[in-house]
Amino acid sequence: MVDLLKDLEFRGLINQVTDLEGLQKELEKGPITLYCGFDPTADSLHIGHLLTVLTLRRFQLAGNNPIALVGGATGLIGDPSGKKAERTLNETEIVVEWSNSIKRQLSQFLDFEGENKAKVVNNYDWTGNLDVITFLRDVGKNFGVNYMLAKDSVESRIQSGISFTEFSYMILQSNDFLNLYKNENCRLQIGGSDQWGNITAGLELIRKSTDEEAKAYGFTIPLVTKADGTKFGKSEGGAIWLDAEKTSPYEFYQFLINTDDKDVVKFLKYFTFLSPEEIEALAAEVEEAPEKRTAQKRLAEEVTKLVHGEEALQQAIRISEALFSGDIQNLSAAEIKQGFKDVPSYECKQDEISLLDLLVESKISPSKRQAREDISNGAIYINGERTTELDRVVAAEDRIEGQFTIIRRGKKKYYLIKY
Template sequence: MTEHLLDELAWRGLISQTTGDDELRAALDEGPITLYCGFDPTAPSLHIGNLVQILTVRRFQLAGHKPLMLVGGATGLIGDPKMAGERTLNPVEVVHQWVERIRGQIEPFMSFEGENAARMVNNYEWTKDMSAIELLRDVGKYFRLGTMIAKDTVARRLHSDEGISYTEFSYQVMQGMDFLELYRRYGCTLQTGGSDQWGNLTSGTELTRKAEGVSVHALSTPLITKADGTKFGKTESGTVWLDPAMTSPYAFYQFWLNQADADVISYLKVFTFLPREEIEALEVKVAEEPFRREAQRTLAWEATTLVHGEAAAQGAVDASQALFGRGELGTLDESTLSGCAQELGGADVPAGTTIVDALVAAGIVDSRSAARRAVQEGGAYVNNERADDPELVLSTDHALAGGWVVVRRGKKSVGIVRPVA
């Protein structure tokens, strides 16, 4: 017997709240439903937090339901209120460019064929010609001020020094209107989103109930966290983006590879489509043979393949092995090495730099004397070749693709520099 979708989502840790578990289960059992999830273009790329929502909707599609993937050309011009501080409003033309970029990031995850084909929608389509009077009379009349100011983010901002503008306060009206419009156009009866969006999700269910007299549903997923309480989705270099120009496939792969034993199984459930049996087998291996890090390698491969494709994932694996002396650096292309530099904090150094100065510039050692000792003790490498001479000058003969040179101390301390004239 096939597991019910809601039971699978619960096992994967993907249900925080619903407007009614029994009602939603019954609706799903009655036949395919149409659902939607919205993404605002407030940056030029989505990040791995957004990936939770994309993959959740994909699970609904795989179960036979019909997804609407909304990129908010209108709501992106307003901005969902943050817990602290007013958003900077981006120029209209920039937001429209970001709409197309984000649409292109979402589309590869969905199927646009068959009876439950996905559809991309943009709320700018039904808001661009709406007058302020129409918004107030036809939509605003259904919203109650007491309910609006009770929303968590709004309430916090109202009691803060900076307050909240009417623009951001009205965001929940705009998002609520999306649900109503998608119900009218496509029969949409479910919205999904992160738990921090719960107030906006219920704005849509309430508006649709009041305006159309029907009950529709909302489901939120928990915010992904680390077991130690630190923020998920951030590295020392910043947010982990889906755009390979902003977070390289190598850096993306390394992010997943570096996850702690305490987190890796929960992330496998959320960020891969591996079946329960395979994930549970990996959970046993984490407990019995954690040093092998098989679960982390599986997570890194699956997540990188999902987002960037198998070739990019293999490139990240090859780069990871080559950097630490277990592969051929000469086979890595410029984009891969630039990604390595992004992750490792690659540094430009003057032409004529010695191995000693390169080790310092790469952050591998703290001082020239420490670098000199590493060379003299036989523990320094240039492009995986042992460097025996502290006066060795990095030259064009050492340059890999893009002019990069890999320097290493011992087996684990690796860096990358680029001599420039």
């Protein structure tokens, strides 16, 4: 079996560990139970969450038992870690709905069958009915205010302001670790680098609330940044979501295939399960023939398949190839919806319309004179086919699945005609 910590080190996934040597010995003794928390701050996880999800999966593949914790309770409070201002608190019904959605997403990355099956838990189950007196006496009394003020997540907010609600987040998360330690024999919590303060606070609570021999560990993963120093996971349209309804498989694939040469090897290590030998071979390709973008294609294929499945990957590749070549006649209406989501569109209410009128009405060409010139010069394509006929009529036979006509002006400017 692959040495798990050695593999994590090769992939650059070890940021901080409370006791690396002790954790190594625990892993050598046999399987351990570990957890990572995911607060429902939206109805979907995004690509930034993927690294911690996949790290849980790496631990599971090495024989350990992962627990994915959905923060139904902590999601109602708001984690101050890495935030410059207070979060907007969401209604309970929304957090419940988002929690269920995230639970479904986590289920696709972890194995819930077999010997070391994964579990999904919700911290609302043990926090929701906890009364304030019990919480303050049994949990809160273990935390000194000075200890909490020294944590980065709190200290960074002292000047701008932090409410008691967010200040108490650390205690709630610590109580999660204690609960799982007692009830699930969970010995390790993993999280992003911004969770270090919360994780170590949990270890402190376990130490104070159990016997002196209590053995638990904290492990953080680096924050994913790009070579230019910016945070990974955002595009011009916003976050890259794991939900296909929010970020289509084609958009997801395109985001990854456009990865900078300086980042692609790091992301192959982070987000794929390719062997070190395969990754090193792709790294050599980046050095020797960067123009082929072999590493980017492999990254996009591996991660899109992992998140959306083989069929969605092939669909994303088909759309990409069709847009590159201009041959779009064989795309389905569903594929056109994905690939042309962000291009200018026009709703045509006529069964038949002259091409000249359509170009002007949809503002593809600014005037009839320009439209005539564009057609005569061969700059206009209907569903990928050039047309130079000034009297051309766009009719039902020009619609893909009766829904769309794609008009291209010049090499790159696409327009979507809807019916």
